[in-house]
Amino acid sequence: MQQSCCCGREDLPWSGRGTGLDISGCRFSLYPMDTDFVPIILGALEHTDTSAVWSESDALSTVYRGRLPYVADAVRGLFVNAYKPGIHMALEGQFSKGCPGDCDGDSLLDFDGPAPNSQVREKGFPALCKLALYPMGVSDYIDHIAGVYRMAQDAGLHPESIHYATRISGDIHQIFDYLEQVCRRMEQAVPHYILHFTVSVNSPTKEEEL
């Protein structure tokens, strides 16, 4: 039986085809901590242009796949479109490229032109983010992690190491810009990476009181 971390069609051998195509993806879940979470999520989906990505949803999460700039643009668009002042909301996601068993959803890899949700950059707000990077199959993975930590310092995102993750904070667009830059760096550096992140806004927790 063949199985993968991602798509596991049992009829496919480990072809490595996932690393041969310029296809990235992001699986994410949006959590508005509000009784009206359904209209918030559906409204955000409706306002987000997903014409540049392949998309699939289930009860747990949604996945966008395509070329990195368009995947990142669609995830950013969705989160900014979902934002409501005063409502605590989190977005949990994982950007990835290069899974050896990757298959399906290979649409739109020739898509070119401007990112269709770029207008959301006009709407900014502060956010917290935790992230964890996994460069797979390489013994020097810690060095890659250290490199992206320094990128966060250089970007003014005030990284802090916490158990099992790194925290950053800043404007939502600084944060999404950084996540995309980490992906771009990793796709050059390693054959397969996963970048887990959680973005949180409007948390009622006052950290100085903890």
Next chain:
Amino acid sequence: MQQSCCCGREDLPWSGRGTGLDISGCRFSLYPMDTDFVPIILGALEHTDTSAVWSESDALSTVYRGRLPYVADAVRGLFVNAYKPGIHMALEGQFSKGCPGDCDGDSLLDFDGPAPNSQVREKGFPALCKLALYPMGVSDYIDHIAGVYRMAQDAGLHPESIHYATRISGDIHQIFDYLEQVCRRMEQAVPHYILHFTVSVNSPTKEEEL
């Protein structure tokens, strides 16, 4: 500068001490999709016995550290204590052991005796879960992932491969038992692993309509 995927005290070299101690951890965030999310979270924390783990919270997440059975027991206890019939809720987390830069929170490693939240096993409910396993620093990581997929089949959890993750479904205790078994297998098999998971209950999404 020294940096790690977990705790990154810059004065510590890559000592590998994280792999030398029997210390596991779980960083998690609880997302009740309800306007009353604060009392739900605080009530669950209050009803969960954390005497067998080291704990730290910030605005994004909480981390429990200690010996695996007690860490897993505390996370399970928290989620079951937070459960409310009809309220959609998700728990996002990452179990891990063996980060080369691991430090701090090394308490309670001699703790022994029964898991203090075992009474929550009397309260079951159906749940969905997605998970992604990262055995770090080894070239055969896909084989480890395939092995835990087969474990889910054997446990009757109906695993399905989705892009970047595996889905399982079952009673909440079957799911937590499985997650703990994966951790136990990985701590024997590799020096450093991370197991990301998201458990979801009471989702209003009807998958047959997607």
